[in-house]
Amino acid sequence: MEYKDYYKIMGVEKTATQDEIKRAYRKLARKYHPDVSKEPDAEQKFKEVGEAYEVLKDPQKRAAYDRIGSQWREGQPFTPPPDWDVGFEFSGGGFTGGDTSGFSDFFETLFGRGAPFGASRQTYSRNFSAQGQDHRAKILIDLEDAYHGASRLISLQIPEIDDAGRIINKTRTLNVKIPKGVKAGQQIRLTGQGGPGIGKGRQGDLYLEVAFRKHRYFHAEGLDIYLELPVTPWEAALGAIVAVPTLGGSVELKIPPGSQTGHKLRLKGRGLPGNPPGDQFAVLKVVVPPAKSDADKAIYEQMARAMPLNPRVGMGV
Amino acid sequence: MSNEVIISSVIVLDDNTRFTLLELCRLGQTSAEWVIELVEEGVLEPEGSGIGDWRFGADALKRLQAVQRLQRDLRINLPGAALVLELLEEIEMLRQRYES
Numbered sequence: 001m002e003y004k005d006y007y008k009i010m011g012v013e014k015t016a017t018q019d020e021i022k023r024a025y026r027k028l029a030r031k032y033h034p035d036v037s038k039e040p041d042a043e044q045k046f047k048e049v050g051e052a053y054e055v056l057k058d059p060q061k062r063a064a065y066d067r068i069g070s071q072w073r074e075g076q077p078f079t080p081p082p083d084w085d086v087g088f089e090f091s092g093g094g095f096t097g098g099d100t101s102g103f104s105d106f107f108e109t110l111f112g113r114g115a116p117f118g119a120s121r122q123t124y125s126r127n128f129s130a131q132g133q134d135h136r137a138k139i140l141i142d143l144e145d146a147y148h149g150a151s152r153l154i155s156l157q158i159p160e161i162d163d164a165g166r167i168i169n170k171t172r173t174l175n176v177k178i179p180k181g182v183k184a185g186q187q188i189r190l191t192g193q194g195g196p197g198i199g200k201g202r203q204g205d206l207y208l209e210v211a212f213r214k215h216r217y218f219h220a221e222g223l224d225i226y227l228e229l230p231v232t233p234w235e236a237a238l239g240a241i242v243a244v245p246t247l248g249g250s251v252e253l254k255i256p257p258g259s260q261t262g263h264k265l266r267l268k269g270r271g272l273p274g275n276p277p278g279d280q281f282a283v284l285k286v287v288v289p290p291a292k293s294d295a296d297k298a299i300y301e302q303m304a305r306a307m308p309l310n311p312r313v314g315m316g317v
Numbered sequence: 318m319s320n321e322v323i324i325s326s327v328i329v330l331d332d333n334t335r336f337t338l339l340e341l342c343r344l345g346q347t348s349a350e351w352v353i354e355l356v357e358e359g360v361l362e363p364e365g366s367g368i369g370d371w372r373f374g375a376d377a378l379k380r381l382q383a384v385q386r387l388q389r390d391l392r393i394n395l396p397g398a399a400l401v402l403e404l405l406e407e408i409e410m411l412r413q414r415y416e417s
């Protein structure tokens with residue numbers, strides 16, 4: 001188990017007032033909220049900050065935490081000294097109010113696991129029932145998987161209630177079939193794979209939100225697939241038939257004469273599957289051959305003479 | 318692996334998904350009153366004229382859940398959460414355009 005420096009996580013001094021701690025927490029909560037933040041580890045940071053605040057906002061817990069001593073450093077191996085919590089109200093653990101699933105072992109050892117729904121577990125009567133919490137996770141898939149459909153193994157930390165009524169985190173591996181035609185931002189619902197229900201309450205659901213892994217040359221907008229397609233000046237000027245990759249394999253694309261960089265050519269129905277399926281758009285990019293030899297240069301010079309062009313007409317220069 | 322669970326049936330909440338008010342409340346673990354508030358705030362825009370024949374798309378569930386999280390974690394009120402959602406969606410759109 002590693003020591004957690006809650007003051008460092010919150011970015012406050014050990015002497016900070018309760019108000020300062022509250023302000024620091026609110027700021028960090030906004031910064032790292034998983035719905036708002038684009039930082040890759042936002043979820044982890046948000047939980048860490050929540051854990052630190054759970055301790056520091058409560059004068060009793062904060063005093064006990066302070067008593068452990070200041071000689072510890074973040075991440076150091078840690079064992080709590082004997083009798084460290086004597087004289088504090090929460091001794092024995094298990095009295096944490098908030099939803100502590102996802103808190104660290106360090107927190108659990110010191111302050112125990114909380115009960116779900118923010119209530120202390122002693123308050124549940126035998127007849128109390130409630131549906132389990134819904135959980136959500138992001139799932140990163142390749143565009144090819146969205147096109148063909150795929151199976152993915154997903155490891156999740158799932159809090160479960162053990163025989164003694166405590167919440168423990170278990171790692172569960174789910175083998176999820178990704179149906180073809182999923183879109184970025186769409187949710188996949190796995191019924192009954194969320195948090196445990198209480199009493200006769202049913203299990204919560206698990207929602208997987210789909211995001212696409214960055215592809216080497218494709219990107220998706222809804223069901224449409226975009227591709228930047230490099231072409232030579234003569235292919236663009238004279239027209240050509242070229243091979244183009246699509247998610248379903250290579251196809252022939254006719255480039256009309258007189259094409260330019262930025263022209264968008266549509267391959268109908270070659271996007272992600274759907275009803276109707278998306279299209280693929282090839283956005284042309286004319287690649288200019290380098291003039292390496294004297295002969296190359298002569299050709300460019302000849303072009304300049306034979307077909308003079310001012311592409312900056314209208315720019316006032 | 319012994320604790321592996323095979324999930325063969327998943328429900329994709331796609332463009333064809335429609336929920337009634339009751340279904341949305343059940344999935345979102347919330348009350349009809351609150352969903353009606355979300356509609357009045359313009360966060361959710363169901364099809365149908367009266368509450369009885371409201372039909373919500375898959376997006377409604379996602380937005381509802383996001384508002385729940387924002388309200389719970391950041392203590393944002395409803396108009397504030399609605400604004401955050403709109404701004405987030407705009408950022409997401411701009412990001413997609415920028416990255417392409």
